[in-house]
Amino acid sequence: MDGRAQRGERTRKAVAAEAAAIASVHGLAGMTLAKVATELGVSKSSIQAAYGTKEELQLAAVGAATDVFLTHVIVPALAAPEGLPRLVALSESWLAYIEQLVFPGGCFMGATLSEFDSRPGVVRDALAGARGAWLGILEQQAAIARAAGDLPAEPSAALVAFEVDALLAAANMSRNLSDDIAPLDTARTLIALRLGTAKPAARMKRATRPKTTAS
Amino acid sequence: MDGRAQRGERTRKAVAAEAAAIASVHGLAGMTLAKVATELGVSKSSIQAAYGTKEELQLAAVGAATDVFLTHVIVPALAAPEGLPRLVALSESWLAYIEQLVFPGGCFMGATLSEFDSRPGVVRDALAGARGAWLGILEQQAAIARAAGDLPAEPSAALVAFEVDALLAAANMSRNLSDDIAPLDTARTLIALRLGTAKPAARMKRATRPKTTAS
Numbered sequence: 384m385d386g387r388a389q390r391g392e393r394t395r396k397a398v399a400a401e402a403a404a405i406a407s408v409h410g411l412a413g414m415t416l417a418k419v420a421t422e423l424g425v426s427k428s429s430i431q432a433a434y435g436t437k438e439e440l441q442l443a444a445v446g447a448a449t450d451v452f453l454t455h456v457i458v459p460a461l462a463a464p465e466g467l468p469r470l471v472a473l474s475e476s477w478l479a480y481i482e483q484l485v486f487p488g489g490c491f492m493g494a495t496l497s498e499f500d501s502r503p504g505v506v507r508d509a510l511a512g513a514r515g516a517w518l519g520i521l522e523q524q525a526a527i528a529r530a531a532g533d534l535p536a537e538p539s540a541a542l543v544a545f546e547v548d549a550l551l552a553a554a555n556m557s558r559n560l561s562d563d564i565a566p567l568d569t570a571r572t573l574i575a576l577r578l579g580t581a582k583p584a585a586r587m588k589r590a591t592r593p594k595t596t597a598s
Numbered sequence: 599m600d601g602r603a604q605r606g607e608r609t610r611k612a613v614a615a616e617a618a619a620i621a622s623v624h625g626l627a628g629m630t631l632a633k634v635a636t637e638l639g640v641s642k643s644s645i646q647a648a649y650g651t652k653e654e655l656q657l658a659a660v661g662a663a664t665d666v667f668l669t670h671v672i673v674p675a676l677a678a679p680e681g682l683p684r685l686v687a688l689s690e691s692w693l694a695y696i697e698q699l700v701f702p703g704g705c706f707m708g709a710t711l712s713e714f715d716s717r718p719g720v721v722r723d724a725l726a727g728a729r730g731a732w733l734g735i736l737e738q739q740a741a742i743a744r745a746a747g748d749l750p751a752e753p754s755a756a757l758v759a760f761e762v763d764a765l766l767a768a769a770n771m772s773r774n775l776s777d778d779i780a781p782l783d784t785a786r787t788l789i790a791l792r793l794g795t796a797k798p799a800a801r802m803k804r805a806t807r808p809k810t811t812a813s
Contacts, residue, residue, distance in 0.1 A: 488716035497712035500774035501623045501703035553764030559715035
């Protein structure tokens with residue numbers, strides 16, 4: 384690549400990343416070329432030079448958001464062993480990604496999936512593909528956890544994945560509505576109950592109390 | 599009210615209901631006065647006469663959608679006794695409301711909450727209020743069920759409400775993305791597991807088999 388092509392590629396990446404950030408607040412339909420241009424401090428025509436149509440830019444935003452999700456949620460969880468520990472690590476890195484507001488509007492997928500789920504087309508397909516991949520990762524780890532005897536046989540791995548994702552998505556929405564991170568803990572507690580990883584704090588306290596009294 | 603005022607009121611109601619239907623597919627930002635006018639076969643100026651600003655129409659759409667939700671989800675469930683039966687009835691009427699596509703885009707709240715959850719203002723306040731009322735109804739019934747000993751002490755009633763709502767919302771999104779009603783059954787199964795109302799079909803079958811063999 385010569386210098387000009389490299390600059391062009393950097394511009395396209397910066398535009399796609401900004402489009403994803405704006406879409407997390409305003410949706411992919413509300414993400415206009417004008418808004419992206421203003422945020423980046425460039426002309427609208429330079430955005431149009433990078434992406435010819437709004438749909439192209441919407442698809443680029445989905446791609447950029449997927450890269451962010453991989454970096455912030457999937458990659459950190461790879462440090463945990465497969466199965467139940469990886470499933471917990473994926474939930475935790477997801478909650479951290481929301482708590483840190485990696486995207487200004489919380490979860491990019493949460494903001495855009497509901498927007499496009501009733502509008503068939505290439506943008507919906509891209510979003511559905513990304514969601515399917517995420518649910519697939521959760522299901523795979525749940526299946527490994529079940530095979531290892533770390534999760535009960537019921538519900539199925541697919542249902543565990545559905546539930547973990549549902550709780551995380553609801554926490555994202557509650558957090559956005561309330562500007563309060565308490566819903567993230569609600570999701571954490573309910574996920575721990577489903578995965579059987581909840582610490583029985585109350586029971587432990589009761590078990591240790593007699594010892595203290597005796598000493 | 600004289601005839602003219604009554605006609606005006608009917609027009610306002612029809613406009614608000616159409617606005618809610620369009621918003622369930624296109625979002626409250628994508629719901630334009632022009633789209634509402636086209637769907638109702640009236641002029642854009644007659645829509646403007648009914649609602650002066652887009653924000654007024656957005657708020658009217660939230661109100662109309664809340665009425666539909668009350669009619670299709672809350673009222674049918676009132677036939678069930680309070681507590682666990684009412685909680686199950688609320689989930690079932692919600693799933694029926696989604697299966698029947700009462701709104702063309704599935705759940706009105708699902709389509710609009712994610713759209714507005716990062717945009718402070720009167721529309722977000724109205725949506726958050728409606729969501730809070732729904733969660734409050736679920737929590738109240740969960741609390742009654744716990745007091746009656748029909749639900750375990752943990753998780754709390756608020757957490758049960760959060761989980762039921764999260765599973766229903768995820769089912770709505772999955773159904774919209776796939777044009778398949780199977781996700782509604784997924785939510786039904788997971789809610790039954792949380793509420794302890796799941797029928798142990800496999801175990802019952804195993805229990806009856808020896809009898810059949812013996813006879």
